[in-house]
Amino acid sequence: MGQHISEQFDIELGRIRNDFMEMAGLVEAVVRDAVNALVHHDVELAQQVSERDAAINRLEVTIDDLCVHTIAKRQPAASDLRMIISIMKACTDLERVGDEAGKIAKMARALASSAYPRDQYADFRTLADLAQNILSRSLDAFARRDADAALAIAPSDRAINELYRRILHDRTEEMRADPANVDRALNVIWAARALERVGDHAKNLCEYLIYQVRGDDIRHATKVLPA
């Protein structure tokens, strides 16, 4: 009977993890498409990003429900419980990454009718690469419960913040130099800020994982990771 319950728990946990990875895949796709829509002035692709928001929101609610039901029915031990709660929190962050992709798509539509900038959005592209990279690595670490990988990710967030500040600085200079640049510069700033927020959410995923593993370890006294 104990084994039966444990098998049921594993099945439900497997379903939660599958849905989570499906949601992660969707979210990574909308970020990628939103960035491409912006740098290629592709209004149609931007529109598609906005249309996929509902599917992401639905997955968040589904995962949330599965998690609550699993906790209520299976009454998992502290370590399993903390893992499920981490997934619930991670879902909330993923949903907000989807929202940031929506903001980038909105800026893509606003920018599509303006002239291509001289730098071909070079800094923005670099920032987008960094943000997509940290998101992908954080999701990998989260899926594999790899706290060491999560710990190694923090410096990437600092690099994103630095580049974001440079973009902010350079676009502000542009606005000061010529008021005609104000609208385009602001739109690029908003889109860059959304990418900076994607980096923050990726870092949150890592923190949930480290906290989860560290919390377990303190309780079970096997190994303590640095805070």
Add this chain to the structure above:
Amino acid sequence: MGQHISEQFDIELGRIRNDFMEMAGLVEAVVRDAVNALVHHDVELAQQVSERDAAINRLEVTIDDLCVHTIAKRQPAASDLRMIISIMKACTDLERVGDEAGKIAKMARALASSAYPRDQYADFRTLADLAQNILSRSLDAFARRDADAALAIAPSDRAINELYRRILHDRTEEMRADPANVDRALNVIWAARALERVGDHAKNLCEYLIYQVRGDDIRHATKVLPA
């Protein structure tokens, strides 16, 4: 024995709710002080806001731990479980409201050395009143588990978004009119955006509460609130 467990559960729940209200009080205070620091160019007050961030973060971790321990030890029924999980999610939002207060404080420091704007930050003050009002009402509704009050709050968030867009529009006009306005206008935009985010987090609190109550009600089939 069943009664003993139920009493223990009530005691732990009471402690979680107390800590949550303490955290809510701290967060409301830093938002208020950050706004005052900005409109009065008070660098010292802005500094105090930043220094209280650690206390808010500590409370978030404490509440989170209490919640996980209570779920693991007391194995609450679905409705109690959903309430505890709502509190955990609400804490995350409260902590981020604290972060937004920190951003306003940062802008307060940046603006303190510039000349007082002609409008005496009139729109910003109005936005701040709206944001503080929705935060306070959402926390009240959350504490009293008043889903009807939570449902009535949504229109306030729309008013905040509209005023934020007007501030964004007016400050953009200012930048177009004279490049000398760029820095001050941008700082006001960032601070206004932080207030707009406070409104979003307040709305999240309401959504957790409605979802929690609606979830309970669907399960217990007593009353169903509109989604």
